[in-house]
Amino acid sequence: xxxxxxxxxxxxxxxxxxxxxxxxxxxxxxxxxxxxxxxxxxxxxxxxxxxxxxxxxxxxxxxxxxxxxxxxxxxxxxxxxxxxxxxxxxxxxxxxxxxxxxxxxxxxxxxxxxxxxxxxxxxxxxxxxxxxxxxxxxxxxxxxxxxxxxxxxxxxxxxxxxxxxxxxxxxxxxxxxxxxxxxxxxxxxxxxxxxxxxxxxxxxxxxxxxxxxxxxxxxxxxxxxxxxxxxxxxxxxxxxxxxxxxxxxxxxxxxxxxxxxxxxxxxxxxxxxxxxxxxxxxxxxxxxxxxxxxxxxxxxxxxxxxxxxxxx
Numbered sequence: 436x437x438x439x440x441x442x443x444x445x446x447x448x449x450x451x452x453x454x455x456x457x458x459x460x461x462x463x464x465x466x467x468x469x470x471x472x473x474x475x476x477x478x479x480x481x482x483x484x485x486x487x488x489x490x491x492x493x494x495x496x497x498x499x500x501x502x503x504x505x506x507x508x509x510x511x512x513x514x515x516x517x518x519x520x521x522x523x524x525x526x527x528x529x530x531x532x533x534x535x536x537x538x539x540x541x542x543x544x545x546x547x548x549x550x551x552x553x554x555x556x557x558x559x560x561x562x563x564x565x566x567x568x569x570x571x572x573x574x575x576x577x578x579x580x581x582x583x584x585x586x587x588x589x590x591x592x593x594x595x596x597x598x599x600x601x602x603x604x605x606x607x608x609x610x611x612x613x614x615x616x617x618x619x620x621x622x623x624x625x626x627x628x629x630x631x632x633x634x635x636x637x638x639x640x641x642x643x644x645x646x647x648x649x650x651x652x653x654x655x656x657x658x659x660x661x662x663x664x665x666x667x668x669x670x671x672x673x674x675x676x677x678x679x680x681x682x683x684x685x686x687x688x689x690x691x692x693x694x695x696x697x698x699x700x701x702x703x704x705x706x707x708x709x710x711x712x713x714x715x716x717x718x719x720x721x722x723x724x725x726x727x728x729x730x731x732x733x734x735x736x737x738x739x740x741x742x743x744x745x746x747x
Contacts, residue, residue, distance in 0.1 A: 438490045438505035444519060446500045447631055451536075453554030454495035457526055460555065462732045466525065467491075467560055470589050470604035471583075479601040482525075482562065483573060484510065484518050486603060490598035491522070500526060505598035523646055527556025535725050537684040542718075544695050545726055547740070548733040557728045563645045563676065565606035567636050570672035587624035612637035614627035617681050649679055655679045680726030684712040688727075690745050691734065700744050 458466040459473045471480035477494040490505035494609075502522060504510070510518065524528075532554075539545035572584045592611060593604040612620075612633060620630035643664075650658040659681070662673035674683035684692065686704045689711050693701050696715070700708040719726045730737070738746040 436488060436507070436594065436596050438488065438507055438539060438596050440506050440508075440509055441503055441598075442510065442515065443501070443503045444515075445528065446502060446523055446528070448498045448500060448523070448526050449532070450498050450530055451524075451554040452498040452556060453552075454493075454500060455559065456552055458554035460732050461552070462570045462734070464732075466558070467562065468565065468589070468603065468605055469585055470593070472601050472603065479599065479603055481596050481603045482518075482560070483605065483608075484514050484521065486608070487514065488594055488596050489518060490596050490603060492599050493522075498708075503599070505596075511716065517572075518582075520648070521561050525558045525560035527558040529559075530556050531554060531724075535722050538722050539726075542726075544730065544741075545637070547640070547737065548729040551733050551736050552729055555729070555732065555746070557725060559647055559677075561647045561650065562606065563647060564609040564612075564637065564640050566647075566676040567609075567668060568606055568612075568674075570675045571633050571636060571667050573637065573675070574629070574667075574672065584624055584626055588620075588626075591623040609637045609640035613641045627746060629667075632667035636668065638667075639665050650677060655681075659723060673733070674724075678727065680716055680719070680721050680723045681717050682712060682719070682723045682727035684708050684715070684727075688731070691730070691743060694743050695730070695737065695741055709747065 455476060466478060466482045467482055471478060474639045479492055481488060481490045483489065487506060492503040494501055504518060518723055536549050539549045553566060568588060570582050588602045588607065592607040595604050615634060617630035617634045620626045620633060626633065645661060650661060658677055659670065659673050662668055662676055663670060670681065671683050671685060674681045683721055687709065689704050689708045690700060692711055692715060693699060693707065716723055734746055737743065
C-alpha cells in the first residue's frame with residue numbers, strides 16, 4: 436500500500452526528553468512495529484487511526500518532535516487530533532519523568548539507570564492487538580524463537596506500507612487474524628500451539644475493541660481485568676501491555692532482579708517469580724513499570740557493576 440498524502444505537525448514533549456532513547460531503546464524495543472526503520476536520528480514507522488494505516492516520519496530537535504504523517508487520502512480533523520494524541524502518548528508525554536527521577540535517587544540501582552538513560556520515556560502506544568501478538572509470542576520462548584515468530588507473522592499477515600522512500604510493516608489487524616484457520620498460522624508463521632491462542636485472542640479483540648488510553652483513566656485493577664479477559668493474556672502479559680505498579684517478571688528477569696536487589700541467584704527461578712514481583716511492586720509502587728523498563732534497557736552497564744549471571 437503506497438501512502439501519498441502527507442500532513443505535518445510538531446509535538447512538544449516535556450523535558451527531560453531524549454528522542455533517540457525513547458524511540459530506539461537500547462534493549463531493542465520497537466516504538467510501534469519491529470519492521471520500522473531508525474536511521475540518522477529519524478524514525479520511519481506506522482500506526483493505525485480508526486483502522487486507517489498511517490506512515491510516520493519523526494525526528495526531533497531537543498524536545499520538539501517533527502511529525503510527517505502519510506495516508507492514502509487526507510485525514511478528517513477528528514482523525515488528525517486522535518493521531519496527535521496517540522503519538523504524544525506513545526512518546527510518553529504524560530509520564531512524570533521528573534517525579535520518577537526524584538524517587539530514583541533513594542534507590543542505588545534506579546539512580547544509576549536514570550543517570551545512564553536520562554530522558555528516555557517509555558510511552559503508551561495505543562495498539563492493543565499489536566501488543567497482544569507480542570505478548571503471546573514472548574510466552575515461554577527464548578528471544579530468538581520469539582523474534583522468528585514475529586518476523587513470520589509480520590511477513591505473511593502484516594500490512595506493508597510504503598512512503599517517503601521506505602517500507603514499513605504494520606502489525607496485522609485483529610479482524611484478519613480472527614478469520615484465519617490456526618493451521619495456517621502454524622504453517623506460515625511456525626507458531627505451534629500459540630496459533631490457536633492467537634486466533635482466539637484476535638476473535639475476542641475484534642469483538643471487544645480496547646483503548647489503552649481509556650484504560651489509563653480507570654483504576655489499575657479494573658484495567659488489568661479488562662486485559663486479562665483477552666484469551667491467552669494473563670497477569671504477566673497484561674503487565675507487558677499496560678505496565679503500571681505490576682512489573683512483568685518472568686523466569687529470566689527474576690534472576691536479574693534477584694541479583695540486583697537481593698545479591699543472590701535464585702535456585703529455582705520460576706518458583707521465585709511471584710515473591711520477587713510482589714517485593715518489587717511494594718518497593719517501587721506506581722513507578723514499577725518505569726523502574727522495570729529502565730533496568731532492562733541498561734543491563735549491559737549494570738553488568739559492569741553487579742554480578743549478573745544471565746549477562747556474562
